[in-house]
Amino acid sequence: MKHNSGKICSDFQGDNQNDSWIFALAILLSSTFVYNSMGTINQQAMDQLHYVTELTGRIRAKSSPDVDGVEDSADFVSFFPDFVWTLRDFSLDLKADGESITADEYLENSLKLRKGTSPKDKTFNLPRLCIRKFFPKKKCFIFDRPTHRKKLGQLEELCDDELDSEFVQQAAVFCSYIFSNSKTKTLSGGIKVDGPRLGTLVQTYVNAINSGDLPCMENAVLALAEIENSAAVQKAIAHYDQQxxxxxxxxxxxxxxxxxxxxxxxxxxxxxxxxxxxxxxxxxxxxxxxxxxxxxxxxxxxxxxxxxxxxxxxxxxxxxxxxxxxxxxxxxxxxxxxxxxxxxxxxxxxxxxxxxxxxxxxxxxxxxxxxxxxxxxxxxxxxxxxxxxxxxxxxxxxxxxxxxxxxxxxxxxxxxxxxxxxxxxxxxxxxxxxxxxxxxxxxxxxxLEEQERTLALKLQEQSRLLQEGFQEEQRRLQNEIQNLQKIMNKPSHPCVLS
Structure with missing residues (x-):
């Protein structure tokens, strides 16, 4: 399932509630979530992705959260989709500190957190932290402009040989990844979602939203189980009768x-x-x-x-x-x-x-x-x-x-x-x-396998955060050493006695 920020905003202009619910439903129903935006990943792009910061207020993993009312991000990771950020009309060179980097590394760098606790730092970090916590498996693809500006309005009529060759190749790589790596939607407990189950989940989530409640994964699974188990009994009895x-x-x-x-x-x-x-x-x-x-x-x-x-x-x-x-x-x-x-x-x-x-x-x-x-x-x-x-x-x-x-x-x-x-x-x-x-x-x-996988993803993210903190501290120490060296190497001036 794909979330296109531009399309949703054009369909529901000024209605942030609809945007937030559509975003939440897309997360709940998809196995690979493709977020499609224009240009580079900057603060404006992050601000447009503010819906991710509202997910814990839109979705519940359990019908009864912990005593403090807060759900562990691991509860969400177990059924959240893989996150793919596609950047259209990307114009930057993929480099960091003068070295070439991949699109995935560019995404990771863009999601690094700032040190500090000021309101500005919190605003900067919050969407990045949410993406890192809820979507441990992330992927990024960049796309050049598909053709000349004058032909952009005719894209649906153009053949591949009329498009920019770089764009065609990038699109092919993207499609290959999606077709090869997108998995069947799986709920907590390893429950595979097929067509009928997807329809039941949509109905369950929408009913919860319309009733003023929050979509709850645990409740949805139980509702789905009741329907599926009743059908399983009938299927089993039909097999018995036939045999x-x-x-x-x-x-x-x-x-x-x-x-x-x-x-x-x-x-x-x-x-x-x-x-x-x-x-x-x-x-x-x-x-x-x-x-x-x-x-x-x-x-x-x-x-x-x-x-x-x-x-x-x-x-x-x-x-x-x-x-x-x-x-x-x-x-x-x-x-x-x-x-x-x-x-x-x-x-x-x-x-x-x-x-x-x-x-x-x-x-x-x-x-x-x-x-x-x-x-x-x-x-x-x-x-x-x-x-x-x-x-x-x-x-x-x-x-x-x-x-x-x-x-x-x-x-x-x-x-x-x-x-x-x-x-x-x-x-x-x-x-x-x-x-x-x-x-x-x-x-x-x-x-157990699911819990181990979730724990591994969580530990991987914590390790990455620690590594970033270590690198930041290392850079700070290097700067202090360099400053000390400059002071020590600075020539002294003779004192004049009077």
Whole structure:
């Protein structure tokens, strides 16, 4: 984002408030701040850049400053942009003390502070000190006049070969630097700003200004986090739904098959959320994600159970319908009919059990069906005259034992399923904790890196200030030594006695 002092002043003539807010917004939203001015860096140019001295009164880094109400400049450095000063129609030779210097060295020299505490010294130093404190990374480019004065009004129509060759080369160097070195806008905590996030930040800052408040980086990040984290939950759930929709075929042969697929997809889903989320205070949004994943797991388990029930019921109807029809016709209501009926039942049960993909309700639905036919089986048994009463009692006991055995088996299977569900919930919790811990470690490392970078920039600036002070003191001592040498080398005059 570029700040052009001439353009802003022409757009908002006499409205310094607008100028100051536009300057503050440009600082907040840009990753490389280009300040464009005419001529050399002198006091007039610094006076025109007075907005930089108002930044701490226009921007807050934290919602709650320190006890004394003052925020450390390091808080601003962490999200302030790189500073690039471009000087148009530059006419000076880049020299200092008779030696050639670079444009960057010219900028550094122009930002040197004066010794002294007078109001004039403070006025001179304040904008320079602010630039040095808030923008540790600075760059300067100079541009010759692009063409003859008479053609300046036609610049947009001129080709490169009609412009001054020095200017064309300088412009190419400038563009190359901007394209190569400008980074993605990054907020405190290493949060990269893309297009949608930029729009949210603009709206948040402007709303704060319109409400009479100050734009606050911390509040903006929290507002952005709420929007982004909500979207991250939806994105993660969409991934889960898509993957399960593609991979899950109901009914599954076992509950564990479904739970294993859910667990693998859940792991991917949490990863999707972690990549998109940030500043999730108290893991509010991660808990929302976990709750939605738990509900989807339960829903799929219910769908799986119903799909299995529907599949088994349809199979039983198809397989046992001929037998039921024979029973209605009384084919088995005769001497020796019971054994024929039992043999046919065993044959059809075997056929049913051999059918694939019946799912988790295969045994349960079969036992329900057999239980519903107990009265029919008992009627056929009692009408079979070839069986003695004792044989009939033995057969009744055998059927009761089979029914009890089947019920015990179903109870055991139910306990196993409950155990599997409990284990799955624990694994889900562990996966959330694991990925949250890893993300916190990454965020902590990134924050530490950011703090170290900010500290290094701050120490670099302090070192430069100390170096300037040392050089100034060195020059003062050299001047005193030179003055002493002049006094010592001055010829003495003879005294006249009277």
């Amino acid at each position: 399960m929709g593609q991979k899950l075929q109901l009914p599954t042969e076992t509950l564990q098959e479904l739970l294993d697929l859910h667990r693998a997809t859940e792991k991917e889903t949490i990863e999707v959320f972690m990549r998109s989320s940030f500043k999730d205070i108290d893991q509010l949004f991660q808990k929302q994600l976990a709750a939605q994943l738990d509900k989807r797991r339960e829903d799929f388990c219910n769908q799986n159970s119903k799909a299995s029930s529907d599949r088994c019921s349809a199979l039983l109807k198809d397989i046992f319908s001929p037998l039921e029809e024979d029973v209605k016709q009384g084919i088995y209501s005769k001497s020796g009919g019971y054994h024929l009926f039992i043999e046919k039942m065993q044959e059809l049960k075997k056929k049913y059990l051999q059918e694939p993909r019946k799912g988790i309700q295969a045994d349960g639905i079969l036992q329900e069906y057999l239980k519903s036919k107990e009265s029919v089986t008992d009627a056929i048994l009692q009408t079979d005259q070839t069986l003695s009463e004792k044989e009939k009692l033995i057969e009744v006991e055998r059927m009761k034992a089979e029914s009890a055995q089947a019920a015990a088996k179903m109870l055991e299977e139910m306990q196993i399923k409950n155990q599997q569900m409990m284990e799955q919930k624990e694994k889900s919790h562990q996966e959330h904790v694991k990925q949250l811990t890893e993300k916190m470690e990454r965020d902590r490392a990134q924050l």
